Each structure stands twice: as structure tokens, then as C-alpha cells.
Amino acid sequence: MSTASDIATQAPSMPKEHYLNATRGFKSWALTVDHKRIGVMYLVSVLTFFLVGGLLALLVRLELLAPGGMFEQKTYNQLFTMHGVVMTFLFIIPSIPASLGNFFLPLQLGAKDVAFPKLNLFSFYIYVVGAIMAIVAMIVGAVDTGWTFYTPYSLTTDTAVVITVMAAFVLGFSSILTGLNFIVTIHKLRPPGMTWFRMPLFLWALYSTSVIQLLATPVLGITLLLLAAERLFGVGIFDPALGGDPVLFQHFFWFYSHPAVYIMIVPAFGVISELVATFSRREVFGYKFVALSSVAIAIIGFFVWGHHMFVSGQSEFAGMVFSFLTFFVAIPTAVKIFNWTATLYKGDIQLRTPMIFAMMFLIQFTIGGLTGLPLASLATNVSLHDTYYVVAHFHYVMMGGVAFAFVGGLYYWWPKITGRMFDEKVANIGAVLMFIGFNTTFFTQFLLGFKGMPRRYFDYDPEFAGLHAFSSVGSWILGLGFLVALINFVQSLRKGEIAPANPWGGTTLEWTTSSPPHPHNFVDTPTVSAGPYDREHAPAETGRAAA
Amino acid sequence: MNYINYLSIFFWVLITGLILYFAWRYRNGNKEVGPSHNTALEITWTVIPTILVISIFVWGFKTYMTLSRAPGDAMDVYVTGQKWSWSFEYPEHGVRTTNELVVPVNQPVRLVMQSSDVIHSMWLPAFRNKMDVLPGRTTTVWFEATEEGTFRFYCTEYCGDAHWNMKGDVKVVSAEAFHEWIEENSKEDTTTPLPELGAKLFQSKACFTCHTTDGTPSIGPTLKGVFGHTVELADGKTVEADEDYLRESILQPGAKIVKGFAPTMPSFQGQLSERELNGLIEYIKSLK
Amino acid sequence: MSQQVAVADKIVRHRVGHHWPNAELEFSGAKLGFWIFLCTEILMFGGLFVAYTYFRSLYPETFHEAHKTLSIPLGTLNTGVLILSSFTVVMAIRSAMVNQRKAMLGYLYATLFLAGAFMFVKLAFEWPHKFHMGTLPAAFYTYDGLSHVPKPHIFYGLYFVMTGLHGIHVLIGMGLITWLIIQGHKGVFYKGYFTPLEIVGLYWHFVDLVWIYLFPLFYLAG
Known part of the structure; x- marks a missing residue:
């Protein structure tokens, strides 16, 4: 840290007026149209559901700790369904865009708010309604279809499938409205001098994400409506008994749900770009390549859904085309990894907590990406499909990738959101626990997949017992890591040091305003005259003196 | 790979x-400027x-x-996936098995598959091949075993409660042993005592996947002590569990659903001979 | 956040949201946002049209035979009603742009009436006839006049889902137009501010357009 800085030696103080204290009372939050408060409400919600989904995961791993049943088989099926639905629809899709995105998109852009603030609040409440519907339906209605709702199983099970898919439909609406808001904001509310190529990479990522949300979510919406209608009236299009085609459902479903993978991961790419730039004290290597690779992923991501269906009975020709195209999503992703690595080259690297998360992300996400290659390749996919290998692969991308980037981003922006610092030592202990726990849990599952363990199995043959036990123990370490982080955040709120405006030496616009920011973000509309990571024009670093 | x-x-x-390396080499304080x-x-x-x-x-x-693409000289075996067992039929010999696939070594085998309910998937990990099994459509998967032994196969498309238990073994035997096995199984068993025959069928037809014999309810009601007792049905009626009721429940499982259970059992019409049916009934009668 | 201030001439002047630099940008932003929303609507109906195409190619003779049971006169009438309503909504916007509040309200009432007429034809004549005949989705299908073609219930399944979803859009549109009428009476719209009119107008054209596709696909194409 720059001990030489004069500002650093002065103890920072809270600004007189900021978004947290501007108005008070329950109504001032419940009816707020301030994107920052909406972002905080999303943050609290998604973290709550992350906790719920995580506890469900621990229960799933508990069942698998040893051969033999601990719960009923029905209960286990409900547990993994709830884990999947909660983590997918309630946590990971809204995680970064709706919380950090809502908070920082206008701040990084230099705008006073998103384009449609009331719509923003509306979409938050839609999310809340959808979440309540989903949770109630799954607890009361005991849904056991898995989060993929494959027909015809989802048509025959006597559980509350209709309400659950309607919940996902409602949640999709929230996702669409948020994406729409972000796109219009970026198009229309850029301040003077903020050209497209002066936007921070997090904004490029959010923009790409929003495009995917808008193009893919409606198809999921109609698919789920049709599934509900099929159950209620017997439309006949998904039910083979009525002359329908159950594989059509898979096509419709993955047309959304594969791009949805990029709805999850692309914002994480954005966060990592910010972290790597700030803590390497230099601009992101090949900025334009990184910015445009997000867009490329968004586009190519729409033409690869069939790689979830290589053994579904689709034609060999379709398999060939989807396999070929899938490999091309790997390219822009690989380019990003290379560019981030090159950003470290001759940087001035600060190993602060968020940077540690960024490095863990890079290491884990690279495994997640590379283990996708055997899945994209037809011959190997045939054997690995629907095994623990797939479970391990997507957890490396979603958990080891997105969730680690999310927590890293949260640590990075925590001082800006709350106006308080956190204990970096404790944070780093949590990070190490998470890293060890995560890799213990999920690397083991690659081996399970290779050995022949199918997924969604309540019980297993004795030969898998050792690896399963190892994986379950890993899940406890991982859980402990998150518990440490949670305690750290709570402690920071209670008695964290007052944060300066720019504790990390960030160069993007959110660091030019106070921590926490002014209710209208900036006292004067910012004017932009340089690229996002230009250190010459950057705001002064006001961090604490290095210990 | x-x-x-x-x-x-x-x-x-x-x-x-x-x-x-970069994190260590260019740690805090590096003054060089990269491109x-x-x-x-x-x-x-x-x-x-x-x-x-x-x-x-x-x-x-x-x-x-x-x-x-299976080679032209492959031996066809017809497969039906159902909640939660696999049935195999050797078309030329009229032999049927459940959850057990016996094949000769060094002989390509093509499985001609369909499902009688939801989507299942046939995975043969040892032979690196897999294919979904769909209702209302036929799919195929093939393999050739190059050594004798027992290899697991699994259902890998989630299909409900006992999805995890929808598995079985491929038994790879020599060509001679295969023919002997076919011989033995294409004849009707007329010597085994009925309850014993029933007990064997209870295992080989995978009845145990859903019915216990120790009194605990599972996916289906337990069969312990069911014979001779009054059974409460889902529609509120009651029925005396006699031989005729047991017979009907095996051949038309949907006719009388026991209260508290879902109508998920597949029909065994055409899969059991009269003697085998009697064997199962005798076996159930013996579970007191 | 837009706030309104009443002025003497009963026009309520629009105030630009604090985060927008000017009214033009606010208007163009609202329009861009709504066009994006319409794209998502198109994609949603797109999924249904894909399903329609797929099953039509799977069971061509079913679709040919079943379409004969729909009433072309009623369908044509409804098509005319909707096209006319698209015209009245355009005229309502135009009237607002030249500060003719009475004309604007008149056209809005006309649009609401035409939308109501469309739903009336649908709910009072077309659907009851089908309920009576039993030409319904599979769970309620009882018609025996189409037993010579495979899976006739799929045609009606798709018919009810697609025209039903369209009908829901018409009802939402009627709600929005009612809201416009209430706001219009308050004097909110004038040449300086007619964004909601413009946006509901776009929505209404979209609803109209969906019908323009549904009508030939179900009623005419054999």
C-alpha cells in the first residue's frame, strides 16, 4: 500500500449524507427507488438463499457420506431438487447482476440511477414473490423432479410441479426486467466522455449478461407455461402418451438453460476483470479482446444447447453440429483467462483479500473450463453424461467460479456499500478454508465420475464409499469457510473501521464518490476523459496505511 | 481421451x-510497467x-x-426400462430376464430399447456407452465385451424414487456357457417348489425394489403378512387380500391401489407363466 | 421519479426524472426499453410458433381436418375488429400530440370498446361452441368427429394455449387502456408528454400483430 500518500495517514470519516442515512424507517427501504438500496435488498436476499441452498447441499452430502440410507429416498430426491432450484433460480442467476450489478452499474457508469428506478423496485418484488412461491411449493408440495423438470417424469409425479414452474416463470420476469433496465441505462445514461470503450469491463459483462437474459428467459417462460398447461389440461405436446415429444421439452429447456450458464458466469468474468486490474495496479491486458469476448460468448452461447442432449436420441448430425459449436465457446473463454494472466505480468501485485479470491477463481475456473472439453467432445460425453463428472464440472464453474467471484467482489466493494472495512486476516482464513473445502468436495467427484458413479443417486455401491466420504468431509470445510466469511461480514458491520473513499486504489468511477455513496451517487455529474483503468487520471488512493 | x-x-x-509466478515475481512494489x-x-x-x-x-x-453404429453381426436384445427395473428379452429364444443381461464374450450386442413410462438412460460404464431410453420411441446402444466377467449398468436419467436402484449386471460368459444358459432358461421350470420359485422370481423380477418383506412400507406396501388381511384402498373401499386379489395386483396393478401409495407399478401381464404366478402368490402367502 | 404539478389549464405538466439529462432522452429511453420488452414477447410467442410448426409437420392431416372446425367468419370478424383498434390507438396518440384531449379520449374509448368486442366474440361465441362440441385439449377432449386423424387434441391444445395467451394479452391491454383513459381525464397527456400512450400503443400493435399470425395459422391454413 502507498504509505507515502498523505491522505492515507488521516483517519477517514463517514460522509455526512449518504444513501444509508438519507431517509429512515421501514418504508424508506420498502418503497425506495434508489438502485443502491435495491441492490442491498437483493444482496441480503441472494445471500439468504445462498445460505439455504448451501444447507441443503450439506444435507445432500450428509446422505452420501456413507452407503445406506440416512433419509428416505423421496426426501433425498426432494433435497437435491430444492438445492438445484434454490441455487439456480434464487441465488446464482440474480447473484452478481441483481446485487452488485444493481449497486455498481450506475456508479461505474457515472449515472445517478438506472433508467427505470420504479421498474427496478418492481422487479425486486417480483423476485420476492417468485422466491416465496418456489420455497412454499417445494416444502409443502415436495417437488422431486430435479431443477430441470424433464418431461414426462414431471408430468407424472404427483408433487407441486405446477406452482414450482410458475415460480420459476415469475422469477424469469424479474430477470428480464433487470436486464432491460441495465441495457437502457448503458445505452442512454452514459455521462459526457463515457464512450463504450471507456466502460469498465464489469459493465461490458453486465451488458452481455442482460442481452442473454432478454433473449433466453422468454423461451424458458413459455416452456414452463406449456409444462404447467400440459399438466393441467393435457396440451399434448410434451406427453408421449398424448402424441407429444418429451425431447422437445429438453430442446426448449436447454435453449434457455444453456445460455443461463452464461447469465451466471459472465458477470463473474466482469468482477474478476475489475479485481485483477485494481490489484495488479495496471490496466487489463487486451481490454478490447476481453470486452468483446463477453459479447462473443453471449452470441455463441445461443447455439450450443444441444450439447446437453448428446444421448437423448437427437440425430447424430445434430450432435455433430452442437459439439462443433460448443468448442467455439471455449475460445473466447480461454482468451479471457490468458488476458487476465497477462495482466499480472509486470504488475504491482497487491495480495489483498479480493485478489486472493480472483486468483482462486482463475485456478478453479480453469479446471472447470478444461474439464468441459471432454464433455463437449461427443465420444467422451457419451460415457460421462449424467455422472458425477458432470456434477464436478459444473460446480467448478458455478461454485468454484461464480460463487468465488461473487464473494471476492463482495469483499472488494464491501467498503463502498457499507462504509466499513473488514478484517482481512479473518477473511483470508475463510478464503483458504473455502479453497481447501471446495477442491476436496468437488475434485473427488471427477474421480467418482470416472469410476462410474451416476448422478442423482440416493445410494451407491460400496466401491464408491471412500471417495464419497472424502467429498462429504470437504463440504464441511467449505461450509466452515463460508461461516467464517459470514461472521467476518457481521463483525465488520458491528465494529469495522470506517472505510475511505478509495481503499484499494481502484480507478473506476465508483471510487471517486464517498463510501457509502451520496444518495444521488455523485455530487457533480462526472466527466470521463480516459479509459477505465488509466492510473494517471485515477482517483487518489485513500487507503489505510499498510500495517 | x-x-x-x-x-x-x-x-x-x-x-x-x-x-x-507473476504474483510472487511482481508482488507489492514492482515498478516495471507491462504492456x-x-x-x-x-x-x-x-x-x-x-x-x-x-x-x-x-x-x-x-x-x-x-x-x-452397431456392426451388422450384432446380437439384438430387446430392453424395456420401467420404474424401476430393466427387462431384457432375447428375441430368438424367448428368454426374459430382469436387471441381468447375459452375453457371450467377443460378440457385439445391440440393445433395442424403449421405456414404458418416463425417460431412463442405459449406461454401461465398462463399455463407455450410454443412450437414453424413451417412451414411445426406440433407441439403440451397442457394445462388445472382450473379457468375461460381471459389469454394472445403471440408469442415468433421473426417473423418480428408486432411480438409484435401477441398476443391474452385464454377465459376460463364454459362447458355450451362453448357449447353456439360454437352453436352461428357455425351458419352463417345473421342478422347483412353488414358494421357492416365487422367492427366486421376487429377486429376479426386482419386486424387492419397491416391496419389502420385513413389514416396513417402501415405494409400495410391504408384503409381509398381507395375505388374508383386509386391505384399505385409495378410493376408501376395503378388500380381502386373497389369491385372486394378489393375482390381480400383479397383472393389473392399477385396478386396486392401496391407500397411501402412488399407482406406479408396471403390469407383469405376459411376463409370467401360470406356474410362476402361482409361485409368487405362494411366496407372498409364506411371508407371515 | 416523475412528479406532476397541476397547472391552471388542467394540463398536468410532466417533470423529467432526476436521473435523466433531458426529456428527449427520457422519452427515447422509455421507447428503447419497451422495444426490448417487445422482443422478449416475440421470443415467448416464438417458442409457441416453433411448437406449432413442429406438430403441424408431425401430424399434417390432423391440422388440416381440425382447422375446418373453427369458424372463419368469426375469426375474420375479430381480425377486422383488432385492425380497426390498432388504427384508433394511433389516432389517440396523434390527438395527444396535437393537444386534442377530447379526441384522444374518444379514440381510447373506441379502442377499449373494440378490444372488448374481440373478447366478447371469443368468450361468448367461439369458446362456448368448443366446450359444447368437446374440441378441447386432451384432458377434456370428447369430440368424436375427428377420429380418422391422429391426435386431434394436440391441435386444440395448441389452439387454446396460443389464443388463450393472446387473450390474456388483450385483457392486459384493456387494463392499460383503462389506465390511460383515467390518466387522460386528469389531463396528464399533452404534446409535451405522451410516453405512456406511445408505449401502450406499441404494445397494442404487438397484440394485434400476434393475432395477424394466429388467424391464418389456425383458421385459414389447411
Whole structure:
């Protein structure tokens, strides 16, 4: 840290007026149209559901700790369904865009708010309604279809499938409205001098994400409506008994749900770009390549859904085309990894907590990406499909990738959101626990997949017992890591040091305003005259003196 | 496959190595300034992975074509997937088995599959092949065993409560042993005492997947002590569990559903001879 | 956040949201946002049209035979009603742009009436006839006049889902137009501010357009 800085030696103080204290009372939050408060409400919600989904995961791993049943088989099926639905629809899709995105998109852009603030609040409440519907339906209605709702199983099970898919439909609406808001904001509310190529990479990522949300979510919406209608009236299009085609459902479903993978991961790419730039004290290597690779992923991501269906009975020709195209999503992703690595080259690297998360992300996400290659390749996919290998692969991308980037981003922006610092030592202990726990849990599952363990199995043959036990123990370490982080955040709120405006030496616009920011973000509309990571024009670093 | 593995390990070690090295080499206080971009380098690391992934694709596609097309001399076995068991039928010999597939070594075998309810998937891990099993459509998967032994197969498309238990064994035997086995099984068993025959069928038809014999309810009601007792049905009526009721419940499981259970049992009409049916009834009667 | 201030001439002047630099940008932003929303609507109906195409190619003779049971006169009438309503909504916007509040309200009432007429034809004549005949989705299908073609219930399944979803859009549109009428009476719209009119107008054209596709696909194409 720059001990030489004069500002650093002065103890920072809270600004007189900021978004947290501007108005008070329950109504001032419940009816707020301030994107920052909406972002905080999303943050609290998604973290709550992350906790719920995580506890469900621990229960799933508990069942698998040893051969033999601990719960009923029905209960286990409900547990993994709830884990999947909660983590997918309630946590990971809204995680970064709706919380950090809502908070920082206008701040990084230099705008006073998103384009449609009331719509923003509306979409938050839609999310809340959808979440309540989903949770109630799954607890009361005991849904056991898995989060993929494959027909015809989802048509025959006597559980509350209709309400659950309607919940996902409602949640999709929230996702669409948020994406729409972000796109219009970026198009229309850029301040003077903020050209497209002066936007921070997090904004490029959010923009790409929003495009995917808008193009893919409606198809999921109609698919789920049709599934509900099929159950209620017997439309006949998904039910083979009525002359329908159950594989059509898979096509419709993955047309959304594969791009949805990029709805999850692309914002994480954005966060990592910010972290790597700030803590390497230099601009992101090949900025334009990184910015445009997000867009490329968004586009190519729409033409690869069939790689979830290589053994579904689709034609060999379709398999060939989807396999070929899938490999091309790997390219822009690989380019990003290379560019981030090159950003470290001759940087001035600060190993602060968020940077540690960024490095863990890079290491884990690279495994997640590379283990996708055997899945994209037809011959190997045939054997690995629907095994623990797939479970391990997507957890490396979603958990080891997105969730680690999310927590890293949260640590990075925590001082800006709350106006308080956190204990970096404790944070780093949590990070190490998470890293060890995560890799213990999920690397083991690659081996399970290779050995022949199918997924969604309540019980297993004795030969898998050792690896399963190892994986379950890993899940406890991982859980402990998150518990440490949670305690750290709570402690920071209670008695964290007052944060300066720019504790990390960030160069993007959110660091030019106070921590926490002014209710209208900036006292004067910012004017932009340089690229996002230009250190010459950057705001002064006001961090604490290095210990 | 090894090619992909080595490639993956190489790139992972490269990336991780560089990240850790740079983080150490340029840690806090480095004053050098790195380049902001390098077009030649960026094009290189776009083009090389592109070539590599195309090579993986070509290999994967070629191998896939051999995996999906069975050779002409393959032996066909008809497979029905149902919640939660697999039935096999050897068309030329009239032999049926449940959850057990006996095949001769060094003989390509093609499974002609369909489902009688939801989607299942036939996975033969030892033979690196897999195919979904769909209702209302026929799919095939083939393999050739090159050594004798017992190999697991699993259902890998989630299909409900006992999905995890929808598995069985491929028994690879010599050609002679296979023919002997076919001989033995194509004859009707007329010697085993009825309750014993029933007990064998209870295992081989995988009845145990859903029905226990120790008094605990599972996916279906337990069969312990059911005979001779009054059974409460889902529609509120009651029925005396006599031989006729047991027979009907095996052949038309949907006719009388026991209260508290879902109508998920498949029909065994046409899969059991009269003697086998009597055997099962006798076996159930013996469970007191 | 837009706030309104009443002025003497009963026009309520629009105030630009604090985060927008000016009214033009606010208007163009609202329009861009709504066009994006319409794209998502198109994609949603797109999924249904894909399903229609797929099953039509799977069971061509079913679709040919079943379409004969729909009433072309009623369908044509409804098509005319909707096209006319698209015209009245355009005229309502135009009237607002030249500050003719009475004309604007008149056209809005006309649009609401035409939308109501469309739903009336649908709910009072077309659907009851089908309920009576039993030409319904599979769970309620009882018609025996189409037993010579495979899976006739799929045609009606798709018919009810697609025209039903369209009908829901018409009802939402009627709600929005009612809201416009209430706001219009308050004097909110004038040449300086007619964004909601413009946006509901776009929505209404979209609803109209969906019907323009549904009508030939179900009623005419054999």
C-alpha cells in the first residue's frame, strides 16, 4: 500500500449524507427507488438463499457420506431438487447482476440511477414473490423432479410441479426486467466522455449478461407455461402418451438453460476483470479482446444447447453440429483467462483479500473450463453424461467460479456499500478454508465420475464409499469457510473501521464518490476523459496505511 | 481421451504456474510497467486453442460414430426400462430376464430399447456407452465385451424414487456357457417348489425394489403378512387380500391401489407363466 | 421519479426524472426499453410458433381436418375488429400530440370498446361452441368427429394455449387502456408528454400483430 500518500495517514470519516442515512424507517427501504438500496435488498436476499441452498447441499452430502440410507429416498430426491432450484433460480442467476450489478452499474457508469428506478423496485418484488412461491411449493408440495423438470417424469409425479414452474416463470420476469433496465441505462445514461470503450469491463459483462437474459428467459417462460398447461389440461405436446415429444421439452429447456450458464458466469468474468486490474495496479491486458469476448460468448452461447442432449436420441448430425459449436465457446473463454494472466505480468501485485479470491477463481475456473472439453467432445460425453463428472464440472464453474467471484467482489466493494472495512486476516482464513473445502468436495467427484458413479443417486455401491466420504468431509470445510466469511461480514458491520473513499486504489468511477455513496451517487455529474483503468487520471488512493 | 487429459493438465499447470509466478515475481512494489496489449500474442493464443479444439472435435466425432453404429453381426436384445427395473428379452429364444443381461464374450450386442413410462438412460460404464431410453420411441446402444466377467449398468436419467436402484449386471460368459444358459432358461421350470420359485422370481423380477418383506412400507406396501388381511384402498373401499386379489395386483396393478401409495407399478401381464404366478402368490402367502 | 404539478389549464405538466439529462432522452429511453420488452414477447410467442410448426409437420392431416372446425367468419370478424383498434390507438396518440384531449379520449374509448368486442366474440361465441362440441385439449377432449386423424387434441391444445395467451394479452391491454383513459381525464397527456400512450400503443400493435399470425395459422391454413 502507498504509505507515502498523505491522505492515507488521516483517519477517514463517514460522509455526512449518504444513501444509508438519507431517509429512515421501514418504508424508506420498502418503497425506495434508489438502485443502491435495491441492490442491498437483493444482496441480503441472494445471500439468504445462498445460505439455504448451501444447507441443503450439506444435507445432500450428509446422505452420501456413507452407503445406506440416512433419509428416505423421496426426501433425498426432494433435497437435491430444492438445492438445484434454490441455487439456480434464487441465488446464482440474480447473484452478481441483481446485487452488485444493481449497486455498481450506475456508479461505474457515472449515472445517478438506472433508467427505470420504479421498474427496478418492481422487479425486486417480483423476485420476492417468485422466491416465496418456489420455497412454499417445494416444502409443502415436495417437488422431486430435479431443477430441470424433464418431461414426462414431471408430468407424472404427483408433487407441486405446477406452482414450482410458475415460480420459476415469475422469477424469469424479474430477470428480464433487470436486464432491460441495465441495457437502457448503458445505452442512454452514459455521462459526457463515457464512450463504450471507456466502460469498465464489469459493465461490458453486465451488458452481455442482460442481452442473454432478454433473449433466453422468454423461451424458458413459455416452456414452463406449456409444462404447467400440459399438466393441467393435457396440451399434448410434451406427453408421449398424448402424441407429444418429451425431447422437445429438453430442446426448449436447454435453449434457455444453456445460455443461463452464461447469465451466471459472465458477470463473474466482469468482477474478476475489475479485481485483477485494481490489484495488479495496471490496466487489463487486451481490454478490447476481453470486452468483446463477453459479447462473443453471449452470441455463441445461443447455439450450443444441444450439447446437453448428446444421448437423448437427437440425430447424430445434430450432435455433430452442437459439439462443433460448443468448442467455439471455449475460445473466447480461454482468451479471457490468458488476458487476465497477462495482466499480472509486470504488475504491482497487491495480495489483498479480493485478489486472493480472483486468483482462486482463475485456478478453479480453469479446471472447470478444461474439464468441459471432454464433455463437449461427443465420444467422451457419451460415457460421462449424467455422472458425477458432470456434477464436478459444473460446480467448478458455478461454485468454484461464480460463487468465488461473487464473494471476492463482495469483499472488494464491501467498503463502498457499507462504509466499513473488514478484517482481512479473518477473511483470508475463510478464503483458504473455502479453497481447501471446495477442491476436496468437488475434485473427488471427477474421480467418482470416472469410476462410474451416476448422478442423482440416493445410494451407491460400496466401491464408491471412500471417495464419497472424502467429498462429504470437504463440504464441511467449505461450509466452515463460508461461516467464517459470514461472521467476518457481521463483525465488520458491528465494529469495522470506517472505510475511505478509495481503499484499494481502484480507478473506476465508483471510487471517486464517498463510501457509502451520496444518495444521488455523485455530487457533480462526472466527466470521463480516459479509459477505465488509466492510473494517471485515477482517483487518489485513500487507503489505510499498510500495517 | 488421454490426449484431452494431457492437454488439459498442460494448460492448467501453465495458467496456474504463471499466475503464482507473476504474483510472487511482481508482488507489492514492482515498478516495471507491462504492456497494455500485444495484438500478435493475442491472435496467437486465440488461434492455437482453436486448432487444438478442432482436433479434439474431429477425434470425438469419429469415435462417436463407431459408438453409435452397431456392426451388422450384432446380437439384438430387446430392453424395456420401467420404474424401476430393466427387462431384457432375447428375441430368438424367448428368454426374459430382469436387471441381468447375459452375453457371450467377443460378440457385439445391440440393445433395442424403449421405456414404458418416463425417460431412463442405459449406461454401461465398462463399455463407455450410454443412450437414453424413451417412451414411445426406440433407441439403440451397442457394445462388445472382450473379457468375461460381471459389469454394472445403471440408469442415468433421473426417473423418480428408486432411480438409484435401477441398476443391474452385464454377465459376460463364454459362447458355450451362453448357449447353456439360454437352453436352461428357455425351458419352463417345473421342478422347483412353488414358494421357492416365487422367492427366486421376487429377486429376479426386482419386486424387492419397491416391496419389502420385513413389514416396513417402501415405494409400495410391504408384503409381509398381507395375505388374508383386509386391505384399505385409495378410493376408501376395503378388500380381502386373497389369491385372486394378489393375482390381480400383479397383472393389473392399477385396478386396486392401496391407500397411501402412488399407482406406479408396471403390469407383469405376459411376463409370467401360470406356474410362476402361482409361485409368487405362494411366496407372498409364506411371508407371515 | 416523475412528479406532476397541476397547472391552471388542467394540463398536468410532466417533470423529467432526476436521473435523466433531458426529456428527449427520457422519452427515447422509455421507447428503447419497451422495444426490448417487445422482443422478449416475440421470443415467448416464438417458442409457441416453433411448437406449432413442429406438430403441424408431425401430424399434417390432423391440422388440416381440425382447422375446418373453427369458424372463419368469426375469426375474420375479430381480425377486422383488432385492425380497426390498432388504427384508433394511433389516432389517440396523434390527438395527444396535437393537444386534442377530447379526441384522444374518444379514440381510447373506441379502442377499449373494440378490444372488448374481440373478447366478447371469443368468450361468448367461439369458446362456448368448443366446450359444447368437446374440441378441447386432451384432458377434456370428447369430440368424436375427428377420429380418422391422429391426435386431434394436440391441435386444440395448441389452439387454446396460443389464443388463450393472446387473450390474456388483450385483457392486459384493456387494463392499460383503462389506465390511460383515467390518466387522460386528469389531463396528464399533452404534446409535451405522451410516453405512456406511445408505449401502450406499441404494445397494442404487438397484440394485434400476434393475432395477424394466429388467424391464418389456425383458421385459414389447411
